[in-house]
Amino acid sequence: MxxxxxxxxxxxxxxxxxRYLTLELLxxxxxxxxxxxxxxxxxxxxxxxxxxxxxxxxxxxxxxKIAQDVTLxxxxxxxxxxxxxxxxxxxxxxxxxxxxxxxxLSMVRSFAPxxxxxxxGSILNILSLLSWYSSGTVGAYTAAKAAEWALTNDLRLNLHxxxxxxxxxxxxxxxxxxxxxxEVPKVNPLDVxxxxxxxxxxxxxxxxxxxxxxxxxxxxxxxxxxxxxQLS
Numbered sequence: 604m605x606x607x608x609x610x611x612x613x614x615x616x617x618x619x620x621x622r623y624l625t626l627e628l629l630x631x632x633x634x635x636x637x638x639x640x641x642x643x644x645x646x647x648x649x650x651x652x653x654x655x656x657x658x659x660x661x662x663x664x665x666x667x668k669i670a671q672d673v674t675l676x677x678x679x680x681x682x683x684x685x686x687x688x689x690x691x692x693x694x695x696x697x698x699x700x701x702x703x704x705x706x707x708l709s710m711v712r713s714f715a716p717x718x719x720x721x722x723x724g725s726i727l728n729i730l731s732l733l734s735w736y737s738s739g740t741v742g743a744y745t746a747a748k749a750a751e752w753a754l755t756n757d758l759r760l761n762l763h764x765x766x767x768x769x770x771x772x773x774x775x776x777x778x779x780x781x782x783x784x785x786e787v788p789k790v791n792p793l794d795v796x797x798x799x800x801x802x803x804x805x806x807x808x809x810x811x812x813x814x815x816x817x818x819x820x821x822x823x824x825x826x827x828x829x830x831x832x833q834l835s
Contacts, residue, residue, distance in 0.1 A: 604675075604724070604725060604768075604803060604804055604806060605804070606628065606631040606632065606633050606675075606800060606803070606804050607631055607632030607633065608632075608633075609628075609633045609634070609674045609675045609724065610633065610634045610635075610636075610670070610672045610673050610674050610675065610721075611628045611633045611634065611635045611636065611673070611674075611675040611676075611677060612635075612636040612638065612653075612666075612670050612673045612675070612676050612677070612714065613625050613628070613635060613636070613637055613638065613677045613679055614638045614639075614655060614657055614677065614678055614679050614680035614710065615638070615639065615679040615680030615681060616635075616637035616638055616639055616645060616647075616650070616679070617637070617639035617641065617642075617644040617645045618644070619777070619792060620679060620729065620777060620792045620795060620796060621637075621639075621677075621679040621680070622647070623792045623793050623795070623796035624677055624679060624796045624799060624800070625637050625647055625650060626647065626796070627796040627797055627799075627800045628675075628800060629647070629649055629650065631800065631804075633675070634651075634672075635649070635650045635651070636650070636651045636653050636666075636669070636670045636673065637650035637651065637652055637653065638652075638653040638654070638655035638666060638680070639652070639653075639654075639655065640654070640655065640656045641654075642654045642655075651669075651670075653666050653669055653670070654666075655680075657678075657680050657702065657706035657707070657709060657710055658698075658701045658702055658705070658706045660709055663706075663709045663710060663713050664713060666713075667713040667714055667717060670714075670717070671717060672717075672721060673714060673717050673718060673721065673724075674718055674721050674722070674723070674724030674725075675718075675724050675725050675726075675727075675803065676710065676711070676714045676715075676718065676724075676725075676726045676727070677726075677727045677729070677799075678706075678707045678710055678711070678726070678727065678728045678729060679729045680702065680706065681702060681703060681729070682698055682699055682702040682703070682744075683699075683741070683744050684696075684698060684699060684743060684744070685740075685741050685743075685744070686699065686741070686742070686743040686744075687740070687741075687742050687743070688742035688743060688746060689742070691742070691743055695743060696743040699743040699744050699746070699747040700743075700746075700747045700750065702747070703744075703747035703748055703750065703751045704747055704750045704751055704754060707728055707751055707754060708754060711726060711758055711762075714726075715762055715765065715767060718765075718767050719765045719766065719767060722766070723765070723766025723767055724766075724767060724768075725767065725768045725769070725770060725803050725806075726758070726762070726767060726768070726769045726770070727769075727770045727771075727772060727799065727802075727803055727810075728751060728754075728755045728769070728770070728771050728772070729772050729774075729799075730748055730751055730752050730755065730771045730772055730773050730774075731744075731748045731773060731774060731775075732773055732774065732775040732813075732815055732816045732819050733745045733748050733749075734748040734749050734751065734752035734771075734773060735749070735752070735773070735816075735819050735820065735823060736819045736822075736830055752771060755769060755770075755771040756771075759808060768806055768808065769808070770802060770803060770807055770808050770809065770810060771808075771809055771810070772795075772798075772799050772802065772810040772812055773809070773810070773811050773812065773816040773820070774790065774795050774812035774813050774816055775789075775790065775813050775815035775816055776789040776790070776815075777789055777790050777791070777792045777795055778790070778791055778792060790812070790813045794812075795812045795813070798810060798812045799812065
């Protein structure tokens with residue numbers, strides 16, 4: 604895939620990783636629709652702002668009507684309530700799943716036919732290190748991201764025959780507003796954005812953006828004992 608020939612649609616494009624992804628796409632010559640719940644917050648010259656809350660099915664339908672020429676969909680929009688599965692507010696747990704699972708699925712169901720009509724392309728779902736591993740906190744986010752990973756795997760198989768490559772990007776903590784209160788090692792979202800677009804351009808199905816994610820991926824084969832030694 605040559606990025607300079609693509610028409611991209613990025614959700615959550617007004618800040619954080621979404622903003623860096625949008626800037627990276629523009630720098631490589633792509634046409635970009637930049638979506639956010641508050642499109643007036645998008646201040647990137649050269650993009651087409653789109654109002655979109657991915658948990659609102661009608662707004663997803665309207666966004667697809669606007670971006671009829673799309674060939675690359677990046678599902679980046681997210682939420683992080685911090686809710687515990689055992690003690691957290693159920694509305695917050697529902698929000699995590701409505702965003703990361705049902706919102707992502709809604710976007711794919713609406714945009715995949717457009718990508719097919721336009722000759723094929725790619726979909727990138729922004730996942731997480733926490734798709735594979737639980738820290739014992741933020742359980743709602745972790746479970747929703749794990750569900751989104753499973754969704755990505757299934758869609759990858761089902762859309763391949765339609766000339767749509769579905770990729771997933773795994774990354775740990777980044778220097779964004781969402782992690783501003785956490786005292787943990789973080790990677791630069793600019794570097795993650797470059798790795799993500801490089802991965803799409805190379806037709807990769809799986810993009811591992813940092814060392815922490817590579818370490819967890821390597822531990823998956825070892826099962827529970829390798830990932831959670833504290834349990835033994």
